[in-house]
Amino acid sequence: KNEVEQSPQNLTAQEGEFITINCSYSVGISALHWLQQHPGGGIVSLFMLSSGKKKHGRLIATINIQEKHSSLHITASHPRDSAVYICAVNGFTSGTYKYIFGTGTRLKVLA
Amino acid sequence: NAGVTQTPKFRILKIGQSMTLQCTQDMNHNYMYWYRQDPGMGLKLIYYSVGAGITDKGEVPNGYNVSRSTTEDFPLRLELAAPSQTSVYFCASRLTGTSSYNEQFFGPGTRLTVL
Numbered sequence: 469k470n471e472v473e474q475s476p477q478n479l480t481a482q483e484g485e486f487i488t489i490n491c492s493y494s495v496g497i498s499a500l501h502w503l504q505q506h507p508g509g510g511i512v513s514l515f516m517l518s519s520g521k522k523k524h525g526r527l528i529a530t531i532n533i534q535e536k537h538s539s540l541h542i543t544a545s546h547p548r549d550s551a552v553y554i555c556a557v558n559g560f561t562s563g564t565y566k567y568i569f570g571t572g573t574r575l576k577v578l579a
Numbered sequence: 580n581a582g583v584t585q586t587p588k589f590r591i592l593k594i595g596q597s598m599t600l601q602c603t604q605d606m607n608h609n610y611m612y613w614y615r616q617d618p619g620m621g622l623k624l625i626y627y628s629v630g631a632g633i634t635d636k637g638e639v640p641n642g643y644n645v646s647r648s649t650t651e652d653f654p655l656r657l658e659l660a661a662p663s664q665t666s667v668y669f670c671a672s673r674l675t676g677t678s679s680y681n682e683q684f685f686g687p688g689t690r691l692t693v694l
């Protein structure tokens with residue numbers, strides 16, 4: 469079982485829909501990072517959070533440290549949101565900080 | 580700041596050839612990482628470094644070597660390229676310190692094909 473699980477793995481939505489991507493983890497962490505990767509593209513940082521909620525434009529991220537769960541919401545989805553969304557938890561192992569990545573959620577938004 | 584830069588963007592190698600993927604960051608980050616991302620798969624850590632002169636293996640180090648002679652540069656060397664090394668390679672860096680809140684910054688990636 470992966471230490472970081474994302475759901476769903478694949479998601480197709482119609483333009484304008486509200487989208488939720490979930491990330492659950494089984495290790496102790498103090499911060500979680502949401503990343504976006506467009507097809508054939510680089511990796512872009514969306515949010516880094518350790519508690520509560522953050523909002524940027526149409527994107528909202530929440531985290532519940534006690535429940536070991538984070539969600540990424542996209543309001544009024546648009547075809548340009550089509551990408552892979554990756555959850556990464558910041559773990560401290562072997563004396564250094566390393567990410568443990570989720571397997572990603574592939575989102576396709578149809579016009 | 581340019582952030583994290585990688586060269587080349589694309590490369591095709593023949594089996595058995597060698598090459599070095601370059602990674603440079605201008606943010607004075609002590610931590611640097613190399614990842615590979617196979618088609619449709621997640622990121623896997625190849626090697627990392629916590630400072631100049633200090634490197635260590637990640638999950639998938641076989642077939643690769645690294646060095647870290649300066650804070651800015653963290654090259655990844657493939658000695659005998661194999662088709663299994665066909666992947667997209669990402670370099671990342673992170674601010675030093677004990678804060679777990681510091682995020683990793685990623686380079687644009689190098690797409691490598693071994694034929």
